[in-house]
Amino acid sequence: MRRMREEPRESPFLIRRMTREDLPAVMELEKASFTNPWSYELLQRELGHDWSVIFLAEESLPEGDRRLLGISIFWIVHDEVHVLNVATAPEHRRRGVGRQLMEATLAEGRARKCSLATLEVRKSNEPAIHLYKSFGFRPVGVRPNYYVDAGQPPEDAIVMVLDF
Template sequence: MNLTIIELGIMNLNECVDLDQKSLNGLWTKPQWEKELIDPKRICLGIIELKTKKLLGICSAWLVIDELHITFIAVHPFHQRKGLGRFLLTNLIKRSKSLQTNSIHLEVKNNNETAKAFYKSMGFKTVGYRSNLYKDGSDALILKKETNNKS
């Protein structure tokens, strides 16, 4: 597969909603996606298969002063376990360094062992806990990765 990462915009709204529905059962609504795609303080990256122009994965984050907060990361179910999530997150980490962030934060379901192992392999460490964060009542771990831009 020939892949590239692009910055997503409002023209990708329906694709984002569709991928969200297929990968995470519609974590966000269409208006939430619209806000995510047009807000200049947010970064939305997509992984595209060049031949078909199909959106295979999304990573979204908010820039808050000198921190990047990952709000969404998903890969189409047919393309999981092929390194696409790592490709997206690696690109986001590189971008965060050029934005001179000091750290990257995210939350993950406490019982999502696959995601926890993935984030650990990418250098994230558990720094906190949130009770009952998700719609289904699941708890979340707060993870952080230092980006070594501190002066």
């Protein structure tokens, strides 16, 4: 039986805003996570927009360094959070990194008085769809042939919405 509310637990991950110094590590994560990763220039441009937020999920290492585990890129426009990109390094998936990033993303939207969150997700990305549904997102439409990767057939995106 699933409990409706769980007690908040201490996170093993540090969630923080990205800085320009993080660009090389974020580029490596993008390349490892996607066949069509965001470019260095695009990420750098996102850092300069007032409406754009990039969160990083990291964990501390024994020697005092930190390891990048995942990222969340989203816009806050008027009263809407629009999630553009959520990525977890392949070797760190199934550890709750994506969930922690989504919790932080939605908390930022609530703190900024947003009333709605939207996103697109690949129709074939069942783990992501399951994650988003667990937050209360619901499918509201389809964007045909939204994802176009070289050498691959186009893939539809499912548009999902969450009301705060």
